[in-house]
Amino acid sequence: MKVVQSIERAFAILNEISKSPAGISDLSRSTGLPTSTVARLLYSLEKLDVIEREDGKSIYRIGTSIVTMASSVNPTQRLLTAAQPHLRGLVETLGEAAGLAIPAGYDVHYIGEIDSPHPVQIRDWTGTSLPMHIVPSGIMFLAHWPDDAVEAFLKHPLDRFTAQTVISPLAIRQRILEAREKGYVWLFEEFSEGINSIAAPVFNHTGSVLGALHSHGPSYRFPAEGMEDVIAQRVMQTASSISEALGFVPNQISK
Amino acid sequence: MKVVQSIERAFAILNEISKSPAGISDLSRSTGLPTSTVARLLYSLEKLDVIEREDGKSIYRIGTSIVTMASSVNPTQRLLTAAQPHLRGLVETLGEAAGLAIPAGYDVHYIGEIDSPHPVQIRDWTGTSLPMHIVPSGIMFLAHWPDDAVEAFLKHPLDRFTAQTVISPLAIRQRILEAREKGYVWLFEEFSEGINSIAAPVFNHTGSVLGALHSHGPSYRFPAEGMEDVIAQRVMQTASSISEALGFVPNQISK
DNA sequence: CAAACCATCCCATAACGTGGGAAGATCTAT
DNA sequence: ATAGATCTTCCCACGTTATGGGATGGTTTG
Incomplete structure (x- = not known):
């Protein structure tokens, strides 16, 4: 079976963010993905509370939902x-x-x-x-x-x-x-x-x-x-x- | 903009898993998604170390990559x-x-x-x-x-x-x-x-x-x-x- | 003040994810 | 032990959905 592309990409981005918070173009460079693609994935992840950013800013970091999930593991x-x-x-x-x-x-x-x-x-x-x-x-x-x-x-x-x-x-x-x-x-x-x-x-x-x-x-x-x-x-x-x-x-x- | 469907679904599944570890059909029921879809998403998440399971079994739980990401947050x-x-x-x-x-x-x-x-x-x-x-x-x-x-x-x-x-x-x-x-x-x-x-x-x-x-x-x-x-x-x-x-x-x- | 950079938005295209269903594996009850 | 029920895994044709080039406007840099 094949790994779903968008999911693979989303987690590539998440891994980058967890190494250090970053903006769209940084992530586009570090992952090698087109900026529009990164933007769309970030948008999705943000809506799902997987990542977050300061109100006006566009530096994304790991959000609450990840922390909540992790806290459930024994x-x-x-x-x-x-x-x-x-x-x-x-x-x-x-x-x-x-x-x-x-x-x-x-x-x-x-x-x-x-x-x-x-x-x-x-x-x-x-x-x-x-x-x-x-x-x-x-x-x-x-x-x-x-x-x-x-x-x-x-x-x-x-x-x-x-x-x-x-x-x-x-x-x-x-x-x-x-x-x-x-x-x-x-x-x-x-x-x-x-x-x-x-x-x-x-x-x-x-x-x-x-x-x-x-x-x-x-x-x-x-x-x-x-x-x-x-x-x-x-x-x-x-x-x-x-x-x-x-x-x-x-x-x-x-x- | 629209949230990417597969990502939305993947995290719906992850949330269910973090509430309590489960298998494909459980998750299919709790999320309302077709089993084949759930199976494919689980496969992808497992490959990416986002979820894991005991060797033979098919009860999935939150994996290392989530914990690693979460541990990076201050x-x-x-x-x-x-x-x-x-x-x-x-x-x-x-x-x-x-x-x-x-x-x-x-x-x-x-x-x-x-x-x-x-x-x-x-x-x-x-x-x-x-x-x-x-x-x-x-x-x-x-x-x-x-x-x-x-x-x-x-x-x-x-x-x-x-x-x-x-x-x-x-x-x-x-x-x-x-x-x-x-x-x-x-x-x-x-x-x-x-x-x-x-x-x-x-x-x-x-x-x-x-x-x-x-x-x-x-x-x-x-x-x-x-x-x-x-x-x-x-x-x-x-x-x-x-x-x-x-x-x-x-x-x-x-x- | 211009140049460089960046985030955001739009949209035509086809690649990719989708889900029905079959087959195989495993569990349950009698 | 056996049949039925339930589950996971696999396949594949279809068209929905993700994709990325490029345009726009805002922001920073030198």
Whole structure:
């Protein structure tokens, strides 16, 4: 089937406008369309509240209807969709499960995962929640909280899950600093004996932490000897790609 | 000029989808368009990343390109545009200046105003900032902060601007409670001798406070004898209309 | 003050979107 | 399991509808 021409053109124009507001002839040049065509499309879009302009002026910008539509999308849903292909890629290169989590109070909530191809694999945690201090995604979330919020967290009871679970506020603070600096965290058998895992943060377009990407596997094979750093790089890189897919611009200079 | 048919139809479909994701025949029914037409438009929109669907399924929902476009709009800009007609209306009915402000740290930042038609009028504060405790918009912002944030605010030095300025933490706490309950605040000559003002909050689509609407005038005529409540109602009503224009749904039931 | 630029409007032309309908896919009820 | 109901996808002849050249008038620039 063929894409309807006028719609394709309308969205070409919209994309230009969203990059930076512009007038008819600017848009005619940037899209390569005749001015009369651009004028007609702009007229239509304006009538439909898709774009707007200052009363007299003829500089068009994105209008209310776009914002309204966008506000109807569930951020979690969006994270999942945007991340899907990247998750797949990560699972393929690592050979281990990879998934996504979002913060929910003092817990980490698992929202999606792609399982490892290995016959020996970790169960899928999707839909469940775990305390922040026992999983790397949680440490990553804490690392992006203001200090007083972290202190409040450290004051509430911190359960021990395995012999390795770190529950000392001092050690957790240290670990948070390290997470901030490195951009990832490894946790070894702190939630469950025999499971190691790593996580890196995913940012939304405003630069705040929307969720975390993690990968985990049985400790006998994950991470493979001396591969901690290589894996960390891959995970961070994948997390960055997801952030970018969500509109996050790295090294953003706030205006 | 005439609105381009396919574009009009495409956005009719998009609006339906943003209300709730749907398939071809649902949309055909809700828009009154032939299924083949809907199918073609959906195909086009999907190719352009305006809508998306789960791999196999055919339930369409709003896609990345819409969200990306929307994320490019400056919330303050949007507030100003959406509020414009409502501000005008308020100035007309009250006969006094009305404007908008947003929170900025412990200050209130004035972003726009429409002046009173009176020859005797207050200067336009657009672009300037004032401490929260001396203007009603500021009290309104404080009223929507969590208690511990308010306490932190009250601990920092609170300057006196006029003989009437309330700087006692106790009195400000009281005033905040009243603001929460009533949904508006009057302040009488607390920022400057001879100026009275009132403010009400404006919410965004998530229900958080985006800014505040205020109106002010010379104290010798504003508010007119016994009109405090009537004016308050008008201001609150206008603020609500602006909130709704921004996608805020009153009495929202979170799902 | 002229030249360059821009938004808007008009209209003849045919390209393009349209929608009926068929075929295939999927779901539902018994 | 099976038939019917319902849905999505595909095709194609038709003519409605989008198109773009160009003219007009307004605005900015040098």
